[in-house]
Amino acid sequence: MSKFHPLTVARVHRETRDAIVVTFDVPADLRPQYAYDAGQHLTLRARVDGEDLRRSYSICSAVQDAQLRVAIKRCADGRFSNWANDHLAPGATIDVMPPAGHFALPPDAQSARRYLAFAAGSGITPIRSIVETTLRAEPHSSFTLVYGNRSSAAVIFREELAELKDRYPGRLNLVHVLSREHQDIELFNGRITREKCEALFAQWITVADHDAAYVCGPESMMREVTAALEAQGMPRTAIKVELFAASIPQQAHVPGARPRVGQSECEVTLVIDGSQRHYTMAKDRESVLDAGLAQGIDIRYSCKGGVCSTCRCKVVEGKVEMDANYALEDYEIARGFVLSCQSFPVTDRVVLDFDTDH
Ligand SMILES: Cc1cc2nc3c(=O)[nH]c(=O)nc-3n(C[C@H](O)[C@H](O)[C@H](O)COP(=O)(O)OP(=O)(O)OC[C@H]3O[C@@H](n4cnc5c(N)ncnc54)[C@H](O)[C@@H]3O)c2cc1C
């Protein structure tokens, strides 16, 4: 069910001092499984210093290129990202789960939309895919991308973005905001904060002219950009956000924090790949995901922190409560979707469907 496949690394390109771009070969028989939408991510799995690590990396290529490519930026003291930067080389194989995630709006060739995008650091990876995919698929749409970095040397996809701007004249407006390198236009110096957004909206970007916004980066930046956009009247439903796990401290579950309803145990049924798996678990001790994994059930997951949405499923019977959710949007929750890594049963019986996307 978690469907990892070993894929061969075709190319590794050192994009900046701290980031590599990795391209995978996908054998012909696996190509349908690895077809992707703009903004989706892959979960990579590797043994690093004897530990089995899973991490999500967003696909950075345009959908039209059908090229499985990710950028991995070193995180200070990060285990996987440093291992990947030091060890991944052409010819290596690594376990890769098929694409997942629901960050981007589906392209519509007929529409003439004006999009805003805000990215910081490695947050550019899904945005790069979304921008190029959209410019190619929606000939009448345009993008304004605000991209924050420390210095121009740290800008991932600096050349590719400049090429995109040249290829689509007048349709990609690119604003580099740098925090540790001085640029002539004072407005473009500093970090992407709420204040910076307010200044950009006063002098450079008219939010009201835009239909939707994509935001990807650290949690604080996403909160501030979202607040600034909403203050300008952009509805929350038009703001799509993607959070990268590195900025979120994992929260430990606190047993007994909620009043218990009914029995202390819950009968769980998981629908996975068309078949049903059953187990009994204590309601408040571990998540539905951890209890299922302990039963030997192959359930897909990556961050276990409520960030990546790899473990998303739908509650079709009963009720669960989530500890944290940084991944699902309100409309998904309204339809019954939950993150199984964060879900604790409330009712005596729950049925969770991992197969449905609707
Ligand atoms: C949907 C999604 C898409 C993503 N896409 C990308 C992408 O395209 N490119 C990219 O580079 N990243 C991406 N990420 C982030 C990526 O998944 C990893 O989180 C990132 O590479 C760090 O992993 P790591 O193993 O190197 O760091 P970890 O070892 O997991 O550490 C993460 C951070 O926490 C700190 N830390 C670790 N342990 C402790 C501790 N005990 N106490 C305090 N601090 C600690 C580390 O210093 C480090 O800064 C994405 C994440 C998500 C959820």
Ligand code: FES
């Ligand atoms: S495994 Fe990442 S949200 Fe559950």
